[in-house]
Amino acid sequence: MIRVDAWWLSATPQDMRSGAERLLAQVIHVFGEAQPHHAYLFANRRGNRLKVVLHDGYGLWLAQRRLNQGRFHWPSGQGACSLTAEQFQALIVGLPWSLWPPGQVIRIL
Numbered sequence: 001m002i003r004v005d006a007w008w009l010s011a012t013p014q015d016m017r018s019g020a021e022r023l024l025a026q027v028i029h030v031f032g033e034a035q036p037h038h039a040y041l042f043a044n045r046r047g048n049r050l051k052v053v054l055h056d057g058y059g060l061w062l063a064q065r066r067l068n069q070g071r072f073h074w075p076s077g078q079g080a081c082s083l084t085a086e087q088f089q090a091l092i093v094g095l096p097w098s099l100w101p102p103g104q105v106i107r108i109l
Contacts, residue, residue, distance in 0.1 A: 002056055005037040007083040009091075011075040013045040020062040023053045030080050041083075041091075047071035050092070070094050 010030050014023070027033075027040045034040070036057035043050045048071050054061040073096045075081065083091065090096070 002054060002061060003037050004039045004054065004085075006035070007039050007041065007085065007088045008080055009041045009075070009083055010080050012042075012078050014042040014051070016044045016049045016051065016064070018042075018051070020053060020060045023051060023062070024060060027053060039088075041088075043072055043074045047074050065092055067094055 008031060010026065012026075012030065014026065018026070023040070023042060024034060026042065031040065034053075034055045036055050039052050039054045041050055041052050049064065049066045050072055052061075052063045052065075054063070072091060072094060
């Protein structure tokens with residue numbers, strides 16, 4: 001498994017045609033640098049697709065997720081924020097992660 005120490009979310013919508021290099025450039029622009037074992041999340045304008053760029057200390061991993069119905073709960077505007085592992089788990093299944101208290105466990109969908 002790939003170790004992830006921190007999750008970072010960019011509120012700025014991204015073009016989902018972007019590959020790993022373009023998203024890495026966006027990571028450096030938004031966050032200042034790409035830290036090892038940190039994952040950076042980006043979504044499209046509609047909020048139904050997201051991409052995760054992960055620097056594992058050796059190279060980049062790029063993952064993509066699409067919701068067939070509904071939208072990811074994404075902050076509006078510009079900027080970035082950090083997520084807990086629990087908030088990330090809620091985000092990728094389409095739950096309102098920003099209302100998720102730290103330490104909350106997802107048991108039922």
